[in-house]
Amino acid sequence: MNALEIRDLNKRFPKFHLQDINISLPQGFAMGLVGRNGAGKTTLFKIIMNHLFNDSGSIQINGLHHRRDEALAKSQIAYVADAPAFSAELSLQTLKNAFATVYKTWDEQKFQTMVAKFQLNLRSNYKSLSKGMKTKFYLALSLCHDAQLLLLDEPTAGLDPVVRREVLDLLRQELQDEKKAVLISTHVTSDLEGIADYLTIIDNGRILMSESRETISDTWRLIKLDKIAPQISSDSSIEGQSKTAFGYSLLTSNYPAIRSLIPQDTVIERPNYEDIMIHMVKGDS
Amino acid sequence: MVEMMKRDWILFKNKFLFMIPIMSISLILLYPKADEGYFIIGLPLIFILPVLLFVVDDKDKGTQQLLSLPFSRKGIAQGRFFSAWILMGVGFAYLLVLGFSLGIFYPEAFISFVGYLKLETLFLYLWFLTALVLIAFPVLFALLGKGIQALVFVGLGLNLLLGVFFMFQFQSAGPDLFEIIKGLVLSIRAYHQGFMSYTTSLLILILLNWLNLRLCQWIFMRKEF
Numbered sequence: 001m002n003a004l005e006i007r008d009l010n011k012r013f014p015k016f017h018l019q020d021i022n023i024s025l026p027q028g029f030a031m032g033l034v035g036r037n038g039a040g041k042t043t044l045f046k047i048i049m050n051h052l053f054n055d056s057g058s059i060q061i062n063g064l065h066h067r068r069d070e071a072l073a074k075s076q077i078a079y080v081a082d083a084p085a086f087s088a089e090l091s092l093q094t095l096k097n098a099f100a101t102v103y104k105t106w107d108e109q110k111f112q113t114m115v116a117k118f119q120l121n122l123r124s125n126y127k128s129l130s131k132g133m134k135t136k137f138y139l140a141l142s143l144c145h146d147a148q149l150l151l152l153d154e155p156t157a158g159l160d161p162v163v164r165r166e167v168l169d170l171l172r173q174e175l176q177d178e179k180k181a182v183l184i185s186t187h188v189t190s191d192l193e194g195i196a197d198y199l200t201i202i203d204n205g206r207i208l209m210s211e212s213r214e215t216i217s218d219t220w221r222l223i224k225l226d227k228i229a230p231q232i233s234s235d236s237s238i239e240g241q242s243k244t245a246f247g248y249s250l251l252t253s254n255y256p257a258i259r260s261l262i263p264q265d266t267v268i269e270r271p272n273y274e275d276i277m278i279h280m281v282k283g284d285s
Numbered sequence: 286m287v288e289m290m291k292r293d294w295i296l297f298k299n300k301f302l303f304m305i306p307i308m309s310i311s312l313i314l315l316y317p318k319a320d321e322g323y324f325i326i327g328l329p330l331i332f333i334l335p336v337l338l339f340v341v342d343d344k345d346k347g348t349q350q351l352l353s354l355p356f357s358r359k360g361i362a363q364g365r366f367f368s369a370w371i372l373m374g375v376g377f378a379y380l381l382v383l384g385f386s387l388g389i390f391y392p393e394a395f396i397s398f399v400g401y402l403k404l405e406t407l408f409l410y411l412w413f414l415t416a417l418v419l420i421a422f423p424v425l426f427a428l429l430g431k432g433i434q435a436l437v438f439v440g441l442g443l444n445l446l447l448g449v450f451f452m453f454q455f456q457s458a459g460p461d462l463f464e465i466i467k468g469l470v471l472s473i474r475a476y477h478q479g480f481m482s483y484t485t486s487l488l489i490l491i492l493l494n495w496l497n498l499r500l501c502q503w504i505f506m507r508k509e510f
Contacts, residue, residue, distance in 0.1 A: 046510075049352060049353055050352060050357075050358060051349060051352050051353075051509065051510040052509045052510070053509060070356075070357035070358065070359075071355050071356055071357040071360055072355070074353075074354065074355040074356070074357075075355035079353045081349070081353060085349035085350040085353070086350065099354070102354050102355060102356070103355065
């Protein structure tokens, strides 16, 4: 059973259309959802959490329908929104109490450990915290009820490098529990290196690609050429290309299939997540 | 549901507490003219408070937070419905206590002072204007394609107009401006005048607000955040 199963999801706004979204995230794995601002990442999270309604398609969380079994499905989710909807004047202790009372599986010991680790003062008001401290507190609140699916909407956005590292370390630690699945959105692809087992790129409301790290490592390649032969650029495995100072860079999703077309002295590299995003979203083709 | 209601209280208590001085000031200003129905003036305010539960916090933060927790929309709507009635009960008790206290301690000199400044008239003008604005809002929202907000404001506006109506029931002589709107409610008033007791008025108000809350629930189930 998949932790998250999204099938043929559509949501239409006057100026935006989230179109034919299909995502399968198995238990115990992490998926990076990458896209530019306004690509549809937050909209997708909001639909999963039933803040917004999908026009068509289905969403299942550990086999539970996201609307019919809403409360039960949500009890298995830890949702970290891009903009936390906390009442700013409340103290951290009050907010924690409000969270802890609604989760039967609340782990107070884990919360207190995180509070100590992040040096949070529970008597402080939420509004008095810095951006980094707010994120740490939000993560501490969200990760202490033994959720099976973590939905993290740009958890590292706006953080300084030190806090960013702390947050990513925390996520890596959470991922050691093989029962947990994580869907993490970001537009900073470097955050996903070493975390995401799957990479999904979304742009303008459509999923451009969704592949496992192994597949990307095995078959995806960057091909650097001085000039592009038509038989290469027209190959169906070419996912994107961009012009560089030294020539052209092509991204293929099936290097073995076009290896015979590539000249002998061509530079071939394994793409990182950023290369893939840039070629697919911002590429010249 | 109890957890949901507790959580609602945590998130919204500041708003409710903020309304208490407003209710108190309203009562103090209106007391000299409200004779036997003094707390009737405060009742519509009590009924507006629960509606605020559904109008939700600025930028809908409170509701977004609830929807991020293990609550279904249906559960939240039901919880708020019950919260609203509890709140109305508490508000009513508060008004009774305040009313009795005012009856005992209200100084005659203050009544004359308030009457001299015509503060209660000013307050009634403001109340009536607010009601009209709230009724007018839906037109604006409808033009902007925001039907949900339009319905919520209709509910709020109706509540305030109910306040004006019930005040007519208990005021022997209203301010001149109200002669203009008297015609709007005159037929209803004439129909009820013969037999409409305070209890009947209260029951009708409760029934109307039950419908109002049901409307709010219906809206909430369809609102996107």
